[in-house]
Amino acid sequence: MEIDQLIQAKWIIPVQPADAILQHHSLAITAGRIVDILPSDQARQKYNARSTFDCLTHAIIPGFVNSHTHAAMNLLKGLADDLPLMHWLHQHIWPAEARWLSETFVRDGTRLAIAEMLRSGTTTFNDMYLFPDVAVRCVQQSGIRASIGMVALDFPTPWAQNADEYINKGLVLYDQVKAESLIQMSFAPHAPYTVSDPALSRIATLSNELECPIHIHVHETAQEINDAISSNGQRPLERLDQLGLVTPHLQAVHVTQLTIEDIELLSQRGAHAIHCPESNMKLASGICPVPQLLEAGINVALGTDGCASNNDLDMLGEMRSAALLAKASNSDASLLPARQVLQMATLNGARALGIDHMTGSLEVGKSADLVAINLETIETQPIYDPLSTLIYAT
Template sequence: MERVDSLIHARWVIPVEPEGAVLENFGVAIEAGRIVDLAPSAELNSRYTSGQVRNLDQHALIPGLINSHTHAAMTLLRGLADDLPLMTWLTEHIWPAEQRWVGEEFVRAGSTLAIGEMLRGGVTCFNDMYFFPEQTAQAAKDAGMRAVIGMIVINVPSAYASGPQEYLHKGLEFHDKYKDDPLIRPIFSPHAPYTVDEQWLTQVRTYSDELQLPIHMHVHETADEISGSLDQHGKRPLQRLDEMGLVSPHLLAIHATQLEEAEIERLAEAGAHVVHCPESNLKLASGFCPSAALDEAGVNVALGTDSAASNNDLDMIGEMRTAALLGKAVAANAAAIPASRVLRMATLNGAQALGIDDLVGSIEPGKQADLAAINLNEIELSPIYNPLSHLVYATNRQHVSDVWVAGKNLVREGRLSTVDKTQAIKQAEYWRSQIAAENSKSV
């Protein structure tokens, strides 16, 4: 018998590829952080021996969830200013708080808090856009979590950089530092077409082509964005980006709540990706991403939470359920965005958008052992006719028992092993007391 690092057996393995498959009484063999075999448990036990064996006989084992768009450090702003119109929320609360408080310590503390939350919810990889990306990257590495970290570009000066040129310079330094890291992948993250001048967007496209890196950007988030672009440029934002050569397989268009039929066709033709953030869009009344129409057109649609400041959580299981229900309502079709498709959006589609689908996103031999186990043996989950459907429509993140990244058990029976929960909460309370006192003076 061959010896491996670990064996994980589950009542159900839902590999995502092929879509809709549910494998009963299966398991995985893991060696050096990778899946080396996926087979019925009886066969695995006859082939392999291991000092670490987990028998999860009431669980579903799925690929680790991928949060394809967030601003992790903004978790420290969770609930700061709820139930306000978007521009009031931004201009009177969020932006002033960021100008006053964002720095290395803020970003490290906020990212650590977010990472702990995401891991406990079954998320094994997140795609981030924020200032001081080095701090978020280090927080992820300290926790053993996989992350795609944005090299942000924006016209607005901050404590991190004085303007677009310095943002780009620091971003390229970040790329050089992390380009070969096993857990961290750099990505270009110009904020939006209305906050980055054309010359810098063109420069980002040039660097993206040279380095073969994705471009992660807010696109068509609100109706005001569209009208502002028409007033200023006489063109919709997506048309401007297309004329700059940015609508390509490298583009991750975040939100995309304001799309015309021809724009959906263009995204599909170009091989661009859309990251759907339904709960944030609902809370801020930004509009509805036509996820079913995009999916039908062949656009790769992934899922993200956006920040905890506008969601107010980083719960990808909740996001799946909202995406499925909203997708049906917007399409006026109860068969649109079925459970199997929305799980794929939260896993393999995200990996494809981020250019890491060779590593993660499905349970297949050769891929990294990024996995999450969900305990389905609960009264609120009984009876179980279809465990895949249950994941989307009945479970919540409290049912996540275990999480592995590259074969390392970062959450075991609900407990974090690499993030100090008590310290993360203590740091969050420290920042809350500072920010709340200052925010109350400005309103």
């Protein structure tokens, strides 16, 4: 049988089924889709491939889904470090953006971020930044898969002057990319403290009508919670729920400050949580209670945040950090095993973005979004468990 590509690997870790590690298997690919996964000796007899790739020292895994980025902020990497979130934002990041933000800035920063992500195994990213039209063009030129946020704020920037203009310009872009196979749009109100009730209500209505995701920072710091209670008497998630945003479309980013009631709300509404461990540790924002969220049946995905607060887009490092942080903060070494953090970085991210029918795991019929990682290096020897080696030694 004729196929486009045959990839032979020492190991294939498909993520689905959850515990599968396939040794000496091959992927048969045609028109960018996986048509078969089978033992390599059978694959060579069954298929006549136009191209064959021998990854005989590699583990093949699904491409990473980086579920929270600010790609253009790669150009602000290292600008201000060792600071808490609000000081970092108000005294450094927002003033820098006021000086430098432009289409050219977003183009160059997004291109740099995409190159970094592709080099480190990310094949899909979920972005939130200004000039999303420029980000769309960068994605089109690169071939990466992306969900691009239609950012919304109450204050003016070079992209828009008020919340309605942000939303309206985003909707124009939404219509323009409908036919794109690698791009989808999401509503991206920055945070409850930067977007007012009327704009949030409008976004909730539009999200429901268009079945479009909502990508928002929420419950990131204790100060955010305290300020919200002082100003309106509600926790931010309570307010968002009242406005109609806490639904299966919600991607709640950071969520480091959660009560039992907050977790129950996210679970009941079917919302998704996006965990950014390295950014949260670096800014001392708090720790997302990932084991408790998973126990409540909440889908938890993994993201790096922007380079300005991380300071890289490396999902391999993010997986290791997520696993170790969960173990240390809960005094339980069994939490977030290698299998689970790999799923958070791949399939769970695809679920949060609403694209798990096409990517996030290596299954017949899905897109061939995959990464081959060489495990036969000095640093990874010896190998007792390729999945454990992947998470803790690469």
